[in-house]
Amino acid sequence: EAGVAQSPRYKIIEKRQSVAFWCNPISGHATLYWYQQILGQGQKLLIQFQNNGVVDDSQLPKDRFSAERLKGVDSTLKIQPAKLEDSAVYLCASSFSRVSGNTIYFGEGSWLTVV
């Protein structure tokens, strides 16, 4: 079974530039998550999709971050314009459903450095 695929793996951009990350979840998984992981600060849920609808985007900085999952399969996370503090690992994950105890499968992450 193929895992969660993310690209690009690594990206270095200058502040105020834009960047987009792509995620293809495990086939059949209705729930898709984007997390931001900053070393020493833990992992924050940016947005959660159920099929192509947004379930939770309460911690997404909407002035600069956007995400979509138009056909309920793969998803794109965009940052425009990027700030230095956006340097982080962006983890995409998927699960069969969003009920408690469900196994969430993570991709390898997209490592962003903003200089």
Add this chain to the structure above:
Amino acid sequence: TQLLEQSPQFLSIQEGENLTVYCNSSSVFSSLQWYRQEPGEGPVLLVTVVTGGEVKKLKRLTFQFGDARKDSSLHITAAQPGDTGLYLCAGFTDKLIFGTGTRLQVFP
């Protein structure tokens, strides 16, 4: 804001030692999960605990869910260099909340 505090934040030990990582919150969770993340990889699920007081063992790893379902612990017996990584607890209410993480380094 729901918070899951893990302690210690960093841990460096010699091969063969035992260790315990704690995960604490003021919130009650319907389930709690532990993940391990190795450098350059995404987190991988180790275990899910659901019932208060539940204990699960995975080889040298023992996981316990607190009676009140607000806290959990991970105990590793006779740690090995292969145990090195970032350990994350995550509690589920209406969404999955991740802990602050414990970075473990086991030296041979």
